[in-house]
Amino acid sequence: MAQEQELAPLALRSLPSKQPKRSPPLPSEGRLGNAEEQRQKMVFATLGNYAGLKAIGLVIRSKDGPRFVFHYPAHPSNKAAERELRFGTELDPEPVEDDDLSNDSDESDLEESDYSALPALSTLNITEKVGSQKRKLDHEDQPKGDDHFDNEDGEHVVPWEHVFEFPTTDLESILTPSRAFHKKKFELSLDPLRFVTYPMHIREDGTWKKKKKIRKSKKSKKEGSGDPEGSEEKSDEAKKPSDDSSEDGDDTGGMTMFNVVFILNLPKEEQDQRIHEIYEHIIKKFNKAMNHAQASSNFVWKESEMILTMKEKAREERRPMSWVWNEILLQSTLAAAIRDVFLAISNNKIAILRLATSPPLELSLQIPVPPYLTSLPNPDERAMLGLLLTSANPIIDEEGNEDPTHLNKHFALLLLDDETKIISEIQADNTELSAPLIECIRLCKPTLSFLQVAQTNSIEVNSLLILAQHLIYWRKAIAIPPLHARETYIVSPNCDSRKLPEASVAWRKAFPLAPSLPSFLATLSAAPRPYKTFPPSKDHRQTYIDMLAWAIRGGWASQLRTVAWICVWPEILYEVQYQLQAEALEKAKHKSQASSQSAESTDESGNDKKPVDPNAPMTTEQAAEQARLYRLAKKADEDAKEFAAEFAKMPTPIATSHPSNNRAAHLKTMAPYIIKDPHKVSHEESLYIAALGKRWTDPKVRECWFRFSGKYFNGREALEMIALQEGMKRKETWSILMHYQENILVCKHW
Amino acid sequence: MIQGIFFARFLPQQGTRVVHQSPPGCIVSEPGVDKPRLFDFETMAEYIIPRQAFCNRYVTICDPDDRYRILGHPVCIQDEKYERNEFMFNFCIVIGVGVDKIPYEAVVRRLASTFTEMEIQNQYLSLEGGSKSQDRRSIAALLEIIKEDLNNYNECMIPVDDATTINMKLFPIYKHPPPVKSWHVPIAKMKFAEIIDDTWDLTMKKVIKEIDGIKDVRRIAHDADVALDLTKIALQHLLYYDSILMIDLFLFGNIYAPTPSINDFVSDKDGMQDECANYVYINGPRLSNFYLCRLFTSLCTSRTLKEWIKLHLDQNFPVLNYVDVRRLIQFGVIKGLIYRVNKYAVSSQYLASLVTGQSAKIDRGDVLQKYIDGRHCFDQITVEQNMGDAKIMEQLRQFQKGDVEILYR
The missing domain is CATH 1.10.287 (Helix Hairpins)
Incomplete structure (x- = not known):
């Protein structure tokens, strides 16, 4: 029960900001829970980045030997990572087979899955499909084992002493690897689970801190007795977390290593890549942060000691697990941090940790997600529905290389959520960056490029870009080509129409007077034309731009961009x-x-190696040579x-x-020629460009031809960006481009 | 590539020990071999023969330097005849960390199961080296053969004793194929006629016969006289082995639009233009590749193929005289140069009812009602309800006026 209650509010909070149709309370209360859950699923599925995280555990090795301190969630499920089973851009809800490739190996019968290729195919047959659906239902029952009981042998069975099917006493021994794994990747698979971690051992000099410190041994060291738990505690009551701070910070309880273990269950074919991602971005960083906290204020040991004490006490009092876990999560910042990381990562969010160490430690962890797609997923690739689709890449530098630190100043900032909401979130964070970030949000408009914003407000464009990058990193915003009424927008082929029902409600709320969302999208998709033709009057323009921003933010719409190549007739x-x-x-x-003039004096054929005396009589050789020439x-x-x-x-x-x-x-036999890349042209191609250039009578048009052709008519650069990058008026640019119309091959795509 | 293979046992007196290994000295040092070991066995021993709770399952572990992965299946047999009442062993395979480990899983499982059975039957492992085992192949030799054969031939067939033979093969595992939709059209990627033989599944043979790159799945099922779901399963098998691919239903009323990859075509990446020309210029004289570029780039989100052909006809280019349009579109779709713009019907009323959870019938809502949530393309309606585009539109007009919108996506 515990994590069920935990989950609901947290999950709500952790709805990705990508989601435009926030929380219009759905009218039907009866289905709410279910619908909410489904929506969650859909949302995260769109990002196509299930981490497959099943649980996070904390294991330490103290002087009492290895100890399994804590794990979250209390009752992890070990079914394989839930995945979006959609491919390409398909939408239809036809039941898709549960891909239970990875469940097959779960079978205890060895023969069953001997040749894995066969079970892989057996999922294709119908009976199996039915079976797997049944299995799915099985998973949805209530968390079991909340209470203590005595088994037939009269042994006291404690609900938290089993994680998955393993006793924690066994897990704690196998998950405390030797020093050989210190600060190395430790990857153990116990089919079907994978345990991945970055173990931290005490320093060789026996301290956690780099700086030498005198260790005070406060307690007499007792050898661990048969029941290790609580053996060193004087009394259980004495160990309330409130007086934890007064504890001597240096007593590490003989802790020689600790290990925050991430337990995953992933489909086989993507295991390695996923594990690599989560290891590099989360596991390593989290363990390092813990090591830092341990070194600076003995954080891990103090927290572990407290959790172990609470568990021991609860064991004696036979408290239900949900109660104990609630208590631990309330009192231990480490446990809460583990929970936060688990929830954030398994929901593909950014985990923010604030550890009450001295000095307080703050860090954010995330598995980066692409803010947009540049190409549609293939039919055999996982669907990424709802993600913005555009070929406009804001992080391309002048040379055309992708550089994450380089944000194109001609792009605009599009907030992924309500402005006031983001501002209040940033205000709540209250860091030294808060004020400038809020300023940045207030100034930036999706219709203005960073450069324009900087110029009109006379601020440094580079600092604006840094702030914008910060917002993009925190998934509060994305960079898009500035919205403009002259540009054309279409319905994105990657939009997630499954969200239409909820999105329509949110749309109605945001734009009560506008046409309904389906009708707006239908007109947008019917025929691509400049966006300014959509608003019924000039007064509606701003609202229509807001509507467009909304649609792009939700991945509903995308800009139709024009590319061109020079076509030589x-x-x-x-x-x-x-x-x-x-x-x-x-x-x-x-x-x-x-x-003919110089034939006498110099040998044209380049045969001047032999010095020839012109006055000497001709040899036969020379005569022959002359004849040849x-x-x-x-x-x-x-x-x-x-x-x-x-x-x-x-x-x-x-x-x-x-x-x-x-x-x-005489031209019949010739085929028109396309210059592939006018930036690198052959001699002839440069002559073509020059020949075309001569035809423009207007000097302005001629000048622009030579200026534009090398830079923009390469099939990659969108003509829509010319005006911004050249600092010209859009109207003017387009009227110039119209002159070239006949001699460029244009194509429109997102 | 198997870097090493070894047989480890838990010996009551000495703990976890490597009994046999191949190549010699790869796991633990052997007299006369001074090659470096792959990894430090002592560090890894606790994962080779782990605690009992972790036995009898597939266990893998990477070495601390993250260079090798040990694949094993520790087995624990409990019986009073053994010292300490249990016998623990593990046959492990060592591969590089970057190597695809999936094919080896079956091998490791098979070794574990076979030797478990042999141990239970006649203590093959625990009495090894004793007088009784004279007529058997030694485990050391077995390991050697398994490693060599799997590395060289990807399979092995080894008689262990009179009664037992180990047959193993490394099977590649492919990605799970996307589900087959009844309105998709399969295109063969190989010549089935050349590889098909009498041992093939009958249904499969019937289905394959109908694959011509034009018929949709439902049509194939009908023409082959095979149930639709069986047809789908057969096709999914073919998809799994990457021997067919699926595209959409070709009609002249379809809309296609270019993707950014069109630049690859115009700049003739990988000689794509000639490839396309060979495929599509079959109706008349072969034209310059320029026209292909022009044909592709003139597709757009609001132009049906019919209109597109008309457009070119107006510009004095009779497309159909030169180009097989179906093949041109196929080529573009397969290469990702263009994408199909599908048509969807959306009813605001129906959407609203989905949100509130009331499944109230919308007035005049008939067979089409379930399709009007924006998730079902017209192709699906066409195939499932046997209606053409015009008929669907006509039916949709019977819904409340202004309620149903057509979305092109």
């Missing part, structure tokens, strides 16, 4: 070809003249003549006003 190709041949002819003429020259001359004749036959290029429509006979 045969007319231009021919023109350049003609020009090149004319030049070649000219050169050949020059050359033949030059060579003569023949060559003659041949070249003939070729040149032929070439010239050929060239003379070529029709002179005529520049028409519409090269794409030039149907001249």
Whole structure:
């Protein structure tokens, strides 16, 4: 029961800020619990990042030997990680088979799962499917084993002395690895569970602190008796956490190591990657933080001692487990921290820890999630429904490389939640960054780029970017190309229509006078056109921009961006070809003249290694050489003549006003040519660009052609960004771009 | 690649010991071998033969340097005939940490189960080295063969004694395939006719015969005279082995739009353009690849293929004379250059009823009602209700005016 009661409020609080349709209390109370749960599931599924975390345990080795101090949740389930079983962008709720690959190995019968390939396939058959559905139901029963009882042998069975199917006395021994694993990855799998941790041992000098300190031995060291628990306590009552602070901070109780163990159950095919993520981002950092807290204020031991005492007392009083766990979570900051990490990580949130050590330790842990998708998941990949889909990447630097520290100043900040709500959250945090962050939130608008915000408020753009990055890290905001009424927006193919019912309610609440959400999305999706055509009047523009921001935040809509390549029509190709041949002819003429003049003095064929005395009588070799040269020259001359004749036959290029429509006979055989990347062009390609440039009569248009073509007509850069990046007016940019229309191949995508 | 294989036992006097290993000296030092050991066995011993509570299950552990993973299945047999009333052993395989461990799990489980059985039957392991075991293969030799054969041939077949043979094979495990939808169209990725033989499943053979890249799953089921769910299972098997792929139902009323990957096509990454040209220019003379780029880039979110063809016709480009449009679209979808824009119907009233939990019938709501929550594309309705697009639209018009919206996604 304990964690059930715990979960509900916490889960509510931990709804991701991504969720626009916050908590409109659903009218039907009867289904509330269920619906809430389903919504939770859907939300986290969209992020496609189930950690598969089943429990977190704290194990220490003190002078009484290894001790299993605490675990959360009280009654962990060991079924495999729940996953979104959707693929690609599919929505339909057709029952999908429970992928129980990983459950198969659970069977105690060895023969059963001998060749794992076979069980993998057996899930495909129907009977198995029914079976697995039944199994699913089994998991949903109430947590068992809350109370103590005596078994047939009259032994006192304590509910918390078993975690999963293992006795804690066994777990504590196997989970206290030797010093060889000190600050190393410890990864043990006891099928189907994986125990991953980063064990911390006491320093070689026998202290936890780096700095030497005199150890006072306060208590006489007693050897651990048969029942290790409580053997060293004078009396149970004396150990209330209230007087914990008055305890001598240096008594480490002979603790030589501790270990916060993360227990996971993951589907086989993604185990290694998931474990790597959670290990690097969470497990390592959490254990390191604990080590720091232990070193600075003996935190881990003090807390462990308190928890062990409480458990021992409760054991004697035969308290139900839910009660004990509630007490422990109330009194121990370490236990509460473990709970917070568990809840945050298994819900794919950021865990924030504040440990009451001296000085207080604060840290945040998260497995980073992508703020948006750049491509749709393949049909065989897990669905990431509801995540914003866009090719606009705000962290691309000038060279086109992804650099997380580099935030494009032409992007805008889109808050992922209600502004007042985020501000109050930040105010509650109350750090030295709070005031600037709030200022940043107040100034930034989704319609203004960072640069524009900085300029209008005369602040340093770099500091604004740092603040924005902070908000993005904390998943309070994302960076998007500034919203603008001239741009076009479409319904995202990755939007999660399963959320439509709840989202419609939230939409109605946020925009009571606007059309309903389905109707808004339907008009948006019917035909892509500039967004300014949607608001019924100019007065509605702001509301419509707010509506758009809402839709993008929820992953409903995405900007339709235009990319372009330079398209060279045969007319231009021919023109350049003609020009090149004319030049070649000219050169050949020059050359033949030059060579005939200098034939006597210098050897054109480059055979000047041998110094030749012009006055010496000719040897037979020289005579032969001369004859050869003569023949060559003659041949070249003939070729040149032929070439010239050929060239003379070529029709002179005529520049028409519409090269794409030039149907001249000599152009028939030529195919239009696309310049792939105008940033790195060949000689000919640069001539094409130049030839096109010559056609623009307007100097402004011509100047922009050369400025834009290299930078933007590469099929990656969106034309929508030109105005911002070049500091021009949108209208002006588009009217210039219209001149190029015929000579660029455009494509619109998200 | 198996780096090492060993047989460990718990000896009542000495604790956990490695009895046999291959290659020699890989786990514990052996006289005459001075190669470095893979890891320090003493550190790992407690996970090789763990406490009884952890026995008889698949257990793996990584060494402290995170270089090797030991896969084992510790077994504990309880019987009064043993000293301390129990016999504990483990056959372990050592592989690199980065190596896919999944195929080896079955091997480890098989070794454990076979030797458990043999131990129970005739104390094969506990009496090893005694006089009775003369006519058997030694465990050391067995380990050697298993390692060599699995490393070289991915399988092994070893007669252990007169009655027992160990057959093992490393099976790759693939990702679980996505569910098969009845409105999807399978396309073969290999020539089934060449690999199919008499031993194949009859249903599978019937289904495979109907796969032509055009028929949807429901149609295949119908034409093959196989139940729809069986057809789906058969196709899912093929999907699992990556021998078919699934795309959407092709109709000229469909809408497709480019994805950012279209840039890969225009810049001709991996010679994609020629590949596409070979596939689609089958109706007439082969044109320049430029036209393919133009065809793809002119697709857009609000243009049906019919309209798209018309558009090109207006620009003096009779697409159908040159290009097989179905193949062009298939190519684009498979390569991820374009995506299908699906059509969904959404009724605000129905959504509202979903929120309140009342399943009240909306007036005139008929067979289509369950489809109008924005989660069911028109393809699904078409296939399941046997209705064309026009008929669906007509039916939807019977709902309250202005209630049903059409969403293109």
